[in-house]
Amino acid sequence: IRARFDERFAEQIPGSLRMRDRADRVLVAPTHMHRYFFPSTYPLFVREARAGRVTDVDGNEYVDLSGGYGPHILGYAHPVVTEAITSAATAGPVNAIGNEPEVEFAELLVDSLPGAERALLCNSGTEAALTAIRLCRAHRRRDTVVKFEGHYHGFSDQGMVSSWFRFTGDKHAPEPIAGSLGSQRAVVKGTRVLQYGDIGGLDRLRAEADDLACVVVEPLPSSTATLDREFLTALRERCTEWGVPLIFDEVVTGYRVTYGGAQSLVDVQPDLTLLGKIIGGGLACGAVVGRADLVEMCRSTEDPFLDYEQRAFAGGTLSGNSLTCRAGAAVLRHLRDNPHLYRELEEKTERLRDELIESTRKRGIPCRVGARGAIFSLNFSHRSAGVYRDRMAGSNFKATIALAYYMRRHGVYIPELHSFLLSTAHTDDDLAVVGKAFDLSVAEMAD
Numbered sequence: 288i289r290a291r292f293d294e295r296f297a298e299q300i301p302g303s304l305r306m307r308d309r310a311d312r313v314l315v316a317p318t319h320m321h322r323y324f325f326p327s328t329y330p331l332f333v334r335e336a337r338a339g340r341v342t343d344v345d346g347n348e349y350v351d352l353s354g355g356y357g358p359h360i361l362g363y364a365h366p367v368v369t370e371a372i373t374s375a376a377t378a379g380p381v382n383a384i385g386n387e388p389e390v391e392f393a394e395l396l397v398d399s400l401p402g403a404e405r406a407l408l409c410n411s412g413t414e415a416a417l418t419a420i421r422l423c424r425a426h427r428r429r430d431t432v433v434k435f436e437g438h439y440h441g442f443s444d445q446g447m448v449s450s451w452f453r454f455t456g457d458k459h460a461p462e463p464i465a466g467s468l469g470s471q472r473a474v475v476k477g478t479r480v481l482q483y484g485d486i487g488g489l490d491r492l493r494a495e496a497d498d499l500a501c502v503v504v505e506p507l508p509s510s511t512a513t514l515d516r517e518f519l520t521a522l523r524e525r526c527t528e529w530g531v532p533l534i535f536d537e538v539v540t541g542y543r544v545t546y547g548g549a550q551s552l553v554d555v556q557p558d559l560t561l562l563g564k565i566i567g568g569g570l571a572c573g574a575v576v577g578r579a580d581l582v583e584m585c586r587s588t589e590d591p592f593l594d595y596e597q598r599a600f601a602g603g604t605l606s607g608n609s610l611t612c613r614a615g616a617a618v619l620r621h622l623r624d625n626p627h628l629y630r631e632l633e634e635k636t637e638r639l640r641d642e643l644i645e646s647t648r649k650r651g652i653p654c655r656v657g658a659r660g661a662i663f664s665l666n667f668s669h670r671s672a673g674v675y676r677d678r679m680a681g682s683n684f685k686a687t688i689a690l691a692y693y694m695r696r697h698g699v700y701i702p703e704l705h706s707f708l709l710s711t712a713h714t715d716d717d718l719a720v721v722g723k724a725f726d727l728s729v730a731e732m733a734d
């Protein structure tokens with residue numbers, strides 16, 4: 288397949304093909320985040336990224352719907368971010384020493400979420416989840432984490448349990464399954480897995496409530512882009528009743544669906560919120576924001592021996608570095624001060640969704656497009672409802688991967704197995720290119 292592919296694209300992307308061969312010698316695989324797992328059908332190496340488009344090393348331009356998997360809500364190289372990073376770099380990047388950007392950034396985070404009292408900064412969504420779970424375990428002196436099938440909380444053993452593709456057990460009582468080879472079995476076995484939306488599952492958990500460290504959930508799972516207010520309200524009530532901290536993973540949805548994240552759309556307040564992606568303005572960043580007594584589980588006492596007994600440890604060399612914090616603060620301020628951007632993003636997303644649905648409908652191709660705010664997910668599937676594993680079982684992943692290949696030939700970069708993300712920088716022209724590329728692609732694929 289590769290030889291045929293290379294022959295066909297030798298003229299269009301010679302530089303990317305050469306770069307892929309170079310990368311193959313030193314990296315696990317040549318392209319983007321899923322590089323460690325899903326081989327790309329169409330190597331793309333970017334030389335420049337501006338607003339809603341990326342340009343590859345051969346000079347081909349693509350409208351980008353990956354948004355770098357989330358951070359670039361303002362589009363690539365937005366002036367407020369570029370200026371913030373440049374001035375912080377000029378002032379001298381500071382890390383592991385207190386700095387003003389860190390304080391200002393934490394203030395913005397805490398002020399943005401109702402009821403939040405403290406922020407703890409780290410370097411990725413994965414780290415945010417790891418840290419929050421440790422804080423809850425320390426607080427509760429319990430081990431068991433409850434999570435939901437199909438929800439991903441970063442690449443740790445814990446974050447990946449039952450997070451994708453392979454599921455076992457009854458769908459209403461899923462058995463925990465490792466998300467990756469190499470996961471510690473004890474971590475996997477010590478996880479309780481439920482279905483998002485299944486209030487009965489929550490009630491069955493009642494008998495074990497005393498053993499639980501925390502419950503972690505994506506309030507608006509980006510894989511389906513659905514938000515279940517009734518379920519989240521029930522989950523909040525149960526957690527409050529049982530005294531078990533509730534963690535919302537808003538690594539994707541925070542500042543994307545609206546400034547206050549999915550929690551503000553349903554008016555349900557978690558005890559801790561996990562953040563990442565957008566809050567770093569494209570630099571590595573994560574945060575845990577929420578209840579003071581939980582976050583302060585890692586505040587030092589004056590006695591290191593006592594700390595060992597009574598405190599959790601959380602921290603990292605680059606956590607709260609001034610460069611990231613300046614970039615993140617610039618993005619947050621811009622979003623906070625321009626609420627119309629969210630209305631525009633939603634309008635653009637809905638317009639595009641309708642266009643894509645129409646392209647497949649008129650050809651009789653089964654396709655589901657879930658959309659919410661600036662997130663949309665596309666599945667070639669008949670199934671519009673059901674729990675995550677039902678939707679997965681009904682989806683034609685090969686078609687989704689093929690779509691990415693066709694779209695790139697028509698000037699649009701979509702990630703192969705990830706939701707699509709729009710930015711405030713996408714223009715009407717960009718959306719027209721996407722609509723046309725999709726229409727041509729599905730027509731070619733149907734042939």
Ligand code: PLP
Nearest residue numbers: 411412413439440441538539563
């Ligand atoms: N949580 C969710 C919901 C995510 O989608 C992701 C990443 O895609 C993470 C956590 C992990 O974030 P990161 O990739 O920054 O470690």
